Amino acid sequence: MSKKIKIGLFGFGTVGRGLFELLRDVPTPNVSIEKICVRDISRDRGVNARFTDSADEIFNDPEINFIVELIDDADASFEIVSRAIKKRLPTVTGNKKMLAHKLPQLIQLQKEYNSTLLYDASACGSIPVIRNLEEYYDNDLLISVKGILNGSSNFILSKIFNENMSHSSALELARREGFLESNPTLDLDGWDSLFKLVIIGVHAFGVYVNPDKVFNYGISHMNDNDIRFANEKDRRIKLVAHVEKLFDNRLVMCVIPQLISKNKFIYSVEDEFNGVVIKGLFYDKQFMFGRGAGARPTSSAVLSDITASLYNYRYEYKKMNHSQSLPVFTDDISFRIYVRYNDPVDLGLLHFDEIYESYSSKGYNYIVGLVSLRSLHASREALNARNVFLAAYPGD
Amino acid sequence: MSKKIKIGLFGFGTVGRGLFELLRDVPTPNVSIEKICVRDISRDRGVNARFTDSADEIFNDPEINFIVELIDDADASFEIVSRAIKKRLPTVTGNKKMLAHKLPQLIQLQKEYNSTLLYDASACGSIPVIRNLEEYYDNDLLISVKGILNGSSNFILSKIFNENMSHSSALELARREGFLESNPTLDLDGWDSLFKLVIIGVHAFGVYVNPDKVFNYGISHMNDNDIRFANEKDRRIKLVAHVEKLFDNRLVMCVIPQLISKNKFIYSVEDEFNGVVIKGLFYDKQFMFGRGAGARPTSSAVLSDITASLYNYRYEYKKMNHSQSLPVFTDDISFRIYVRYNDPVDLGLLHFDEIYESYSSKGYNYIVGLVSLRSLHASREALNARNVFLAAYPGD
Numbered sequence: 129m130s131k132k133i134k135i136g137l138f139g140f141g142t143v144g145r146g147l148f149e150l151l152r153d154v155p156t157p158n159v160s161i162e163k164i165c166v167r168d169i170s171r172d173r174g175v176n177a178r179f180t181d182s183a184d185e186i187f188n189d190p191e192i193n194f195i196v197e198l199i200d201d202a203d204a205s206f207e208i209v210s211r212a213i214k215k216r217l218p219t220v221t222g223n224k225k226m227l228a229h230k231l232p233q234l235i236q237l238q239k240e241y242n243s244t245l246l247y248d249a250s251a252c253g254s255i256p257v258i259r260n261l262e263e264y265y266d267n268d269l270l271i272s273v274k275g276i277l278n279g280s281s282n283f284i285l286s287k288i289f290n291e292n293m294s295h296s297s298a299l300e301l302a303r304r305e306g307f308l309e310s311n312p313t314l315d316l317d318g319w320d321s322l323f324k325l326v327i328i329g330v331h332a333f334g335v336y337v338n339p340d341k342v343f344n345y346g347i348s349h350m351n352d353n354d355i356r357f358a359n360e361k362d363r364r365i366k367l368v369a370h371v372e373k374l375f376d377n378r379l380v381m382c383v384i385p386q387l388i389s390k391n392k393f394i395y396s397v398e399d400e401f402n403g404v405v406i407k408g409l410f411y412d413k414q415f416m417f418g419r420g421a422g423a424r425p426t427s428s429a430v431l432s433d434i435t436a437s438l439y440n441y442r443y444e445y446k447k448m449n450h451s452q453s454l455p456v457f458t459d460d461i462s463f464r465i466y467v468r469y470n471d472p473v474d475l476g477l478l479h480f481d482e483i484y485e486s487y488s489s490k491g492y493n494y495i496v497g498l499v500s501l502r503s504l505h506a507s508r509e510a511l512n513a514r515n516v517f518l519a520a521y522p523g524d
Numbered sequence: 525m526s527k528k529i530k531i532g533l534f535g536f537g538t539v540g541r542g543l544f545e546l547l548r549d550v551p552t553p554n555v556s557i558e559k560i561c562v563r564d565i566s567r568d569r570g571v572n573a574r575f576t577d578s579a580d581e582i583f584n585d586p587e588i589n590f591i592v593e594l595i596d597d598a599d600a601s602f603e604i605v606s607r608a609i610k611k612r613l614p615t616v617t618g619n620k621k622m623l624a625h626k627l628p629q630l631i632q633l634q635k636e637y638n639s640t641l642l643y644d645a646s647a648c649g650s651i652p653v654i655r656n657l658e659e660y661y662d663n664d665l666l667i668s669v670k671g672i673l674n675g676s677s678n679f680i681l682s683k684i685f686n687e688n689m690s691h692s693s694a695l696e697l698a699r700r701e702g703f704l705e706s707n708p709t710l711d712l713d714g715w716d717s718l719f720k721l722v723i724i725g726v727h728a729f730g731v732y733v734n735p736d737k738v739f740n741y742g743i744s745h746m747n748d749n750d751i752r753f754a755n756e757k758d759r760r761i762k763l764v765a766h767v768e769k770l771f772d773n774r775l776v777m778c779v780i781p782q783l784i785s786k787n788k789f790i791y792s793v794e795d796e797f798n799g800v801v802i803k804g805l806f807y808d809k810q811f812m813f814g815r816g817a818g819a820r821p822t823s824s825a826v827l828s829d830i831t832a833s834l835y836n837y838r839y840e841y842k843k844m845n846h847s848q849s850l851p852v853f854t855d856d857i858s859f860r861i862y863v864r865y866n867d868p869v870d871l872g873l874l875h876f877d878e879i880y881e882s883y884s885s886k887g888y889n890y891i892v893g894l895v896s897l898r899s900l901h902a903s904r905e906a907l908n909a910r911n912v913f914l915a916a917y918p919g920d
Contacts, residue, residue: 150806154664157848248660254807256660263659263837264644264652264828268550393813396792410546410824411650411815417789418810428806432660439842441659444835452553 131438132193134162136186136217138208139199140173142306143222143249146423147196147430148175159434162192183208187215194437195219196430202226209234213243220433222426224250228323228339231330235445244442249429251324252277252402253420256432258443260416261331265406266446272372273332275404276397277324279421280307280315281347281367283400288355289364290398295350307400307421317346317512318367318383325369325381332371334447335379337457343505344383349517353492354468358519363387365519366394379455382501386520387466459501466521468494474514477507496521527834528589530558532582532613534604535595536569538702539618539645542819543592543826544571555830558588579604583611590833591615592826598622605630609639616829618822620646624719624735627726631841640838645825647720648673648798649816652828654839656812657727661802662842668768669728671800672793673720675817676703676711677743677763679796684751685760686794691746703796703817713742713908714763714779721765721777728767730843731775733853739901740779745913749888750864754915759783761915762790775851778897782916783862855897862917864890870910873903892917 137144148161161177169181186192195212197219199205205223210230212219214237221227227234227250238245248258252275261273276282280302287298299316302308307315314320322344330336347367358365368386373379388395393415397403402420407413419425447454462481469475470493478499485496504511504518511518533540540560547557557573565577582588591608593615595601601619606626608615610633617623623630623646634641644654648671657669672678676698683694695712698704703711710716718740726732743763754761764782769775784791789811793799798816803809815821844850858877865871866889874895881892900907900914907914 146806154805155848156663254810256656259660260652260656263832264655267552267824267827267831269824269827408824409550410542410820412821414650414812414814416810416812419808424806425808428663428665428804431663431665435663436659439840446835452551 131158133159133434133438134191135160135194135196135434136189136192137161137164138183138186138195138197140164140166141198141200142423143426143430144198146427147198148177150424150427150431156431158438159431163189183211187211193217194434196434197221197223198430199223202229206230209245210237213237213241213245216241216243218244218437220246220249220430220437222247222249222430224320224323224327228326231327232336235448244437246433246436246441246443247327248433249426251327252404253279253418253422254425254429255402255404255416255418255420256429257328257404257416258331261328262443262446265332265408268451269408269410270332270373270406271409272370272407273328273404274368274370274372274394274407276366276394276402277321277369277404277420278315278318278367279400279402279419280309282397282402283307284316285347285365285367286398289358295352295355313346313348316348318344318369321367321369321383325371325383329371329379329381330445330448331443332447333373333379334445334449334451334454335457336448337379337381341457341459342381342383343459343501343508345385345504345508345511345518346383347385349515350385351468351517354517354519357466357468357494358387361387363389364395366397368394368520373455374461377453377455378458380458380461380501384518384520386522389524459505462498462500464496464521464523465499466494466496466519468492468517470515474516477510477514479503527554529555529830529834530587531556531590531592531830532585532588533557533560534579534582534591534593536560536562537594537596538819539822539826540594542823543594544573546820546823546827552827554834555827559585583607589613590830592830593617593619594826595619598625602626605641606633609633609637609641612637612639614640614833616642616645616826616833618643618645618826620716620719620723624722627723628732631844640833642829642832642837642839643723644829645822647723648800649675649814649818650821650825651798651800651812651814651816652825653724653800653812654727656802657724658839658842661728661804664847665804665806666728666769666802667805668766668803669724669800670764670766670768670790670803672762672790672798673717673765673800673816674711674714674763675796675798675815676705678793678798679703681743681761681763682794685754691748691751709742709744712744714740714765717763717765717779721767721779725767725775725777726841726844727839728843729769729775730841730845730847730850731853732844733775733777737853737855738777738779739855739897739904741781741900741904741907741914742779743781745911746781747864747913750913750915753862753864753890754783757783759785760791762793764790764916769851770857773849773851774854776854776857776897780914780916782918785920855901858894858896860892860917860919861895862890862892862915864888864913866911870912873906873910875899
């Protein structure tokens with residue numbers, strides 16, 4: 129392990145700066161940042177480091193033997209990461225949106241160029257979910273991975289359910305605390321969770337599902353009636369990402385708010401934390417919990433990816449490469465949901481297999497019924513345009 | 525990955541049989557059990573497998589390319605495991621007592637013979653603690669690992685604190701459910717936790733500490749007064765194993781019952797479950813939770829070790845081999861404890877740096893004070909012979 133890692137870093141936002149500070153403050157003898165590529169080189173960032181605005185300067189620097197990519201733009205991220213792979217530079221990225229869309233190409237490129245790309249930091253910040261799925265849950269016992277993968281929306285939901293904050297003031301507080309992305313719909317409408325779920329699906333079950341095929345729905349439309357409904361049932365609303373292999377080897381994935389009862393692990397995942405429940409034959413359930421967002425937890429995850437490279441660690445994509453029969457993605461299943469609506473016409477957007485409960489009053493109407501995931505997905509855009517809120521409502 | 529693992533299995537107790545059933549029931553195409561070595565070959569075990577009572581027969585079988593050792597006897601376990609390493613057969617063991625005493629030799633042997641020994645199943649059953657410490661928490665950020673590592677004693681404590689069972693009926697129930705080892709003091713007096721803690725210390729901090737040097741104390745002496753005391757303070761008693769690197773690079777380890785307040789993760793670890801809190805700079809706290817005991821969870825952990833070998837995974841003992849300055853074990857620290865005693869003479873066994881509270885009545889006396897770990901360790905035998913109960917009582 130006499131190897132020294134000399135990093136060319138792309139991006140100096142929250143996580144990039146976090147990594148810089150971590151390496152400055154915690155002795156890590158074999159790892160240093162050589163040069164940092166940023167868009168605007170003229171800005172004074174108040175740190176003692178070499179900046180450039182030229183990707184070429186990073187890639188042509190013979191000293192640099194490692195790329196860490198921590199920028200926001202998914203297209204630029206893919207360009208950098210694929211260029212690094214082709215140059216056989218070990219690379220770490222945190223860009224979940226890019227990964228969720230480009231993983232098949234990146235897996236192919238890694239194979240072609242015998243190169244290494246790590247991205248544990250991209251899903252669940254400091255919780256080593258991908259590494260564990262890849263290394264430890266690498267047999268056929270795994271049934272499902274389910275969790276709270278987005279810290280920002282969970283922070284808002286916690287403030288609402290634990291501190292009786294209104295939806296709007298919780299949102300405002302999250303913004304003030306810096307927990308929301310510049311485009312808050314990424315967090316609130318479940319896109320961030322969706323991208324992470326797609327990455328998890330690859331390592332958990334060996335199946336890549338394009339994010340366009342997966343139903344995601346968030347908490348933007350949730351209102352006080354929904355919160356009261358949950359409280360009356362002694363449940364909390366959580367934004368849950370879920371991938372599950374059914375007994376017939378079909379694979380189901382979705383991101384949807386869920387009415388969670390007290391006896392569930394994720395009921396107690398509070399604030400900006402993430403929590404993941406891994407369920408399998410024989411070992412039953414396991415639960416991993418930790419900080420899912422923020423500069424410091426995420427940069428510590430980036431550091432774990434970097435030091436893993438010191439030992440030539442790479443994802444083997446074990447399930448994808450070696451499973452005897454990969455599960456097949458489907459959205460042809462139905463599950464119980466709660467639907468709050470204003471205009472009964474909107475119910476036409478949903479195709480209920482069965483209706484269990486129906487309530488109407490002057491200002492508040494809801495239905496509890498069985499709806500197919502496929503029909504939900506088909507109506508997603510239309511539903512998002514209406515004054516409607518959906519949440520999975522398991523009968524447990 | 526065309527390699528086929530053909531196992532020579534030692535032991536057909538709870539976990540050995542669990543592994544057999546797992547491989548029989550869950551398709552695992554590259555793994556099979558070739559032969560099973562047991563003490564008494566005449567017993568009908570009701571399964572379709574080849575048994576032998578000769579270790580030689582296993583080691584001389586040219587078909588067998590993998591050893592799984594799941595017997596109880598620590599000395600015999602060491603003999604088998606070291607013989608396997610010397611024959612360069614990849615080996616998996618679950619014997620924590622053996623590992624806790626022999627790890628330095630086994631690490632040396634692995635190096636010498638360039639051979640592989642895996643034992644994630646030995647600590648915390650199905651929770652991949654060792655693998656995570658080795659692979660993910662491999663940088664210098666780690667501060668402490670603390671947890672409930674013994675499912676049996678936790679089962680008893682849960683029945684007492686959640687279901688108001690008496691100590692003796694909880695013990696009886698644990699026995700009936702098969703949660704207790706044939707020698708229950710292993711579980712109840714913290715030996716099992718201690719052995720696991722020693723293994724964890726090696727992978728978390730690169731330091732091997734002989735179990736003899738570590739203070740362990742269990743719940744055998746706990747009585748109704750102690751339970752009432754905990755309840756009055758709105759706490760629960762849990763048997764906690766703890767290893768921590770202090771800011772001055774000294775390492776502290778111990779196993780002791782602790783009065784845990786509600787806001788702690790491990791407060792909610794119930795029944796036969798295990799829970800581990802990993803604390804570090806930057807990522808703050810992470811929590812892993814799962815089934816820590818029993819045939820099925822443990823055998824699934826053994827299977828994870830086996831399949832890891834398909835990919836030539838081995839522990840690198842990263843911290844031990846590569847840390848710049850390994851922490852140094854000490855027991856020269858003091859902490860706040862609760863001591864319930866009958867005979868004031870017994871207090872002479874303890875050296876209080878400071879006394880915070882003192883209570884006396886006809887049938888119940890206690891002191892809360894600051895005691896050094898070293899003095900506790902020195903008096904362990906004497907304390908165990910007296911009607912005294914100790915529990916760490918942090919002031920949080």
